[in-house]
Amino acid sequence: MTITNIRIGIYLCDCDGKVSKNVDLSKVKTAIQSQAEFEYIREADVVCGTAEQEKVAAEIDKYSLNRLLIVGCNDPFITRKFVQLAEEKGINRYSVEFLDLSAVNSVEAAVSAINSRLGKLHLREQIGYEELAVTPDxxxxxxxxxxxxxxxxxxxxxxxxxxxxxxxxxxxxxxxxxxxxxxxxxxxxxxxxxxxxxxxxxxAQPQYDAAKYGGVNLDERTLSLSQFINADKNYAGKKISFVLGKADADSLLSFAAVLKSSLDLKGKGASEVDVIYDDMKVCADGLEQEYELARKKGVNFLKYDGEFQINSASDGATFQYREPFLPIEATRVAADYLVLAEDFVPxxxxxxxxxxxxxxxxxxxxxxxxxxxxxxxxxxxxxxxxxxxxxxxxxxxxxxxxxxxxxxxxxxxAKGKAQVPSLQPRVEAKKCAVCLTCYRCCPHHAIEIVHGDEYDNMYNSAARMNPLACQRCGICAGECPGKAIQLPLYSDQEVLFEVKQPAKIVAYACENSGFLASEFAKTLDPQLQKALQIVEVPCSGKIDVIYLLKALENGADGVMLLVCHKENCKYVWGNNRAEQRKERAQALLNQVGLGDRIEFVHVAANQGNQFNAAVKEMAEKIRQSGTNPGKVVK
Amino acid sequence: MIVAEGKPVEKILEMVAPFKKVLIAGCRGCVTVCLTGGEKEVGILASQIRMARSKDGNPIEILEQTEERQCDAEYNAKFLENVEQVDAIVSLACGIGIQYLGEKYPATPIFPGVNTLMLGANIDVGKWEERCMACGDCVLDKTGGICPITRCSKSLLNGPCGGSQYGKCEVSTPAKEDIPCGWQLIYDRLSALGQLDKMKEIIPSKNWLRAKGPRTYVREDLTLDRS
Structure with a gap:
């Protein structure tokens, strides 16, 4: 659904002087007025202030605005406030764009950034909400x-x-x-x-591993912790010794179970209870109190260190160990029953x-x-x-x-219906070859093949993305061999619009890592950003081979993919797909002698310095291989 | 499905070297499904060629168009407007589509952008395996549904040769993935079906004439009298 009558309101906010310090906003306004398509534009000092908000609300009505571009900052607090205002005035949150100018320091750069965002706003389809019937069960x-x-x-x-x-x-x-x-x-x-x-x-399943106890097999007097708990026998008058720390070293389950059992045993008249441990783990709510209580009730806590020996006989079992704090060679604990902690396995x-x-x-x-x-x-x-x-x-x-x-x-x-924004990818049936590539590549099982006369192709079928299952990574759109799939907010048109007149280096950045790192990186080295253009994508799995080529064809000297660390893609394998596509795109460049111009960088959101280091490396690489000779002059 | 692979771009660059304006024609049939010649690959090849030619100081204009199938004249008619504007066509359809589109526009040179490889199944994303060689005389009924013509490297009809070892074909090379012995596959399948006695049946020599082209196929019951 595209709105034919797009009426964009532009607010150039000075953010309390932060922007005009670097850029003359009135010049920006004049430049925009002379070339861009929009309905209304004005400057403001602090557009997020209460009085300003009321004014903006009135202007939305007066000029019948249906899309907003807020130029100034993109502080999450401000964006939330604006989105709320917009939605109150009937403008969908997906029709509001924010542009941070705080790192921009020339009128040209500001105008180019605004134009790029405006172009995207024009291209954006209207996002609606869908109400779906669901089973509450x-x-x-x-x-x-x-x-x-x-x-x-x-x-x-x-x-x-x-x-x-x-x-x-x-x-x-x-x-x-x-x-x-x-x-x-x-x-x-x-x-x-x-x-x-x-x-x-x-x-989880408890599993006794004899190897952890020097090969000791379980018998009548040497029990595993789960055997002990499940048997639930009467141990009145008996001495029970628990051994902790050899198995299940990584969780608190055994510690919690042993503390609880010790207290139970004390309550039910066991003659003596020992807890033999190497490191006592009580770092969960309530465990420390249970430990203190157990001590008060007379449970013995004995620390061992290193080697130990277990001997089991028909009338009891012993645990011989080295006490780490006393100058004694060996200590031997004899009990009626020795209870050994187990590992937990799936x-x-x-x-x-x-x-x-x-x-x-x-x-x-x-x-x-x-x-x-x-x-x-x-x-x-x-x-x-x-x-x-x-x-x-x-x-x-x-x-x-x-x-x-x-x-x-x-x-x-719970109420039998769910409302979701209709942000799942759209499939143009005419172009869908029903090849199953998207279906197979979707890490979320969000795709089905549907059939019907409304699907305008030779199969009367097409892929369809389910709005509740889809997580909007765009991997499917990046894979589609027929270019039939478009992800709202990140359609090919919108993404490629951004690289029509690219900077020297275009960096496609995953919004979960690379993009956040770039925001951080800006504050660390603003100078470096001049030759760099960040294009945000929802997942590196959305970065199509053609995105890489088009940036270069349109004149960039180098392209970067800034992706999440290995095994850390929010969408399972988006970063692996991106790496495979990078390899292909680089091979395509090599085949025609365009040189090494694509850089693939794993980066986390907090790695601003690594980000800048990677940009510098890319810049150096370009310096060595020279200006991109493949640029197509239009 | 027909499976094809992209031709090396240097070959394509040679073909289009004399031309200034070229149409790259994609197909939404098999070559889209096998990820070689759909709208996406048309765009990638176009971009790659444009950059290569810019680099050589000999810019080229490229039009991009993808239609349903290049093995049907009606769909090929849709290319007319663009064909009229260009000096040459590069088709990313299979060998059938390339020729058939060329027949439609005999005055415009047409070049293959792909190598057509086989009739195969799509095992998983990016993996294809040959299953049929269109021999024109199917014997799958005798061989447990596994084609000896395609799956046996020598297209033997009556059991494996001496080069079948541990279920693999001797043709397997370290560079290639191991080829399973077709007759081992047939034996295993017949065995699972309880039809091993079928192995005793001698399949007579094939009439290879049916596998030799140029072949035509006409169904009188369907042909349309257009007079």
Whole structure:
């Protein structure tokens, strides 16, 4: 949907003198007035002030403005305020653009930046909102206490079905968030059910590893911690010694379980309770208090260091070790029962469900890749969520926080409908060859192939992106061999418009890393920015080969791709796709002798200095290989 | 699907060297699906050639157009306006499309922008495997649904040669990925189907005339009398 009657209002804000210090705003205004298409323009001192806001509101009405360009700063506080104002006046947030001029120091540069942004505003399609019917029901998978807790919490808002994935198993999932069709297998029969969201709360599995205890096998007197807890025997009058620290060194689950069991044993009349540990871990809510309480109740805490020896007999077991603080060769603790902490490993269903749901596992086989961009509860698929120890053992407050986050997330479907901005990519059916490339490359399972007379191609079919599943990375658009896919706000037209008259160096920057680093870098070395043009993309996976070539064809001397670190793409593999495309584009340049002009840089949001170093390196590279001879003079 | 690969650009540059204005014609059929000749690749090749020619001080103007299929005259008619403006055409369609578009515009030289490779399946993004050689006399019924003409390097009809080892074909080279022995595949499939006795059936020599071109195919029941 394109608005034919685009009426843009431009506000040139001095930001309390910050802009006019470098650039004469009235000259900028005159220049814009003489060449650009817009409805209204004026200067302001502090356009975010209350009085100014009222004035802007009145002007929106007076001049029937439907798009705004705020030139000045892009402080998040100000942008939020403006977006709110715009939406109150019926202007969609996607029709408001902000341009930061604080680092610009010439009228020409300011005018060129404004024109570029104005051009984009003209090209931008109007973004609407879609209201989708969704199923409020949530499927919780898991049999343990974590699954029970999250199911109970969700059930306060909406219906929950909990399955254990043993007697009732998930064997397939189709569809999209809000309307997943889950095939369940029970007693040899499969049935289909509709769920809005899926929550995985499989927990973790304790596993005794004899190697960690010098090859000691479990027997009647030497038990694993889970054997001890599950047996739930009466130990009145007995002496129990727990050994911590050899296994499960990375989590607090064993420490919490041992403290709780020690207190229970004391309460139920055990004669003596020892906790033998190397490092006591109590860094979670409540554990420190339990530790203090256990000490008060007379639990013995004994520290060991290094080597130890366990001997088990029919009437008890001993633990012989070196006490680190006393000048004694060896200390021997004899107990009726010796209880050894175990490691935690993913339950068997973890891998199976990862395959069925096409969600990822990371180190140790736990759910989710190690990736700084992923929130703890999120998988690579929208509304398929993790809670608890199935993505690595967690405990206490961490668990409750996750439950709360999951409840909030799935509550979006509680009323049976969901409103979403229509920001998913558009497919021009005429150009869609239904080749499945986008479908295969989407890391979020957000794409389906739909059929019908309305799809104007020889297949009467086209790819379609689901607005709830799509995470708007634009990888699909970057892959499409037919150029049938356009991502709103970042259409090829909009992106290529920015590089029509490019700077010496064009840097396509991922908004999750490179772009933020560039903002930081500006403050560190403003001089360096002169020859540099940043083109923001939602993910480096959106950077098409043609974007790289067009920047050079239009006259840039070098192109950079500023992407997230390896294994740290918010959209799973966007940065890998970008690297493959960079390799291809560079090969295309080499084939025609244009030299080494493309730089691929992994950078994190906080690496402003690395960013500048990379820009300097690029500038040096260009200096050596000379001006781009491939520039096409129009 | 027909699978093609892009031709080395130096070859294409040689072809268009005498010309100042060229149309690059893409196809939305097989070559879009195999990521070689759709609108995207048309744009990439055009940009690459424009830069190469600028560098050599011999600028070229390039028009870009992609239509449904270059193996149908009606779609090829859509190129008319652009063809009229240019000195030559580079087609990114398969060999069929290149020739057929050329037939439509006999006065304009046409050049291949791709090498047409095979009839293959798209195994995954960026991977294709040959499955059919269009021999004109299908024997898949006898071979468990696996084509010995295509999958056996020697197109043998009655079991493997002596070069089948550990399921691999002797033609496999370190430079290429290992080629599975076609007859091993057939044996495994027939075995899974419980039809190993089919291996005993002698498939007679093939009539290779049906595989030799130029072939035509006419269905009298469908041909249209346009008189």
């Amino acid at each position: 949530v499927l919780v998978i898991g049999s343990g206490s974590e699954a029970a807790a999250v199911a109970k919490a969700i059930s306060k808002n909406q219906p929950v079905v909990r399955i254990d994935h043993e007697t009732k198993k998930v064997v397939g999932v189709d569809g999209f968030p809000g309307n997943f069709t889950v095939r369940l297998l029970e007693n040899g029969k499969t049935s289909k059910h509709s769920f809005g969201a899926i929550v995985l709360a499989l927990g 339950v068997a269903a973890t891998q199976e469900l990862a395959e069925i749901l096409d969600i990822r596992t990371g180190p140790g086989g736990w759910f989710q890749k190690d990736n700084v961009h992923f929130l703890p509860i999120k998988s690579n698929r929208a509304y398929i969520l993790f809670v608890g120890s199935c993505h690595g053992p967690i405990h206490g407050t961490d668990l409750y926080n996750e439950i709360e986050a999951v409840v909030a997330e799935v509550s979006a479907f």
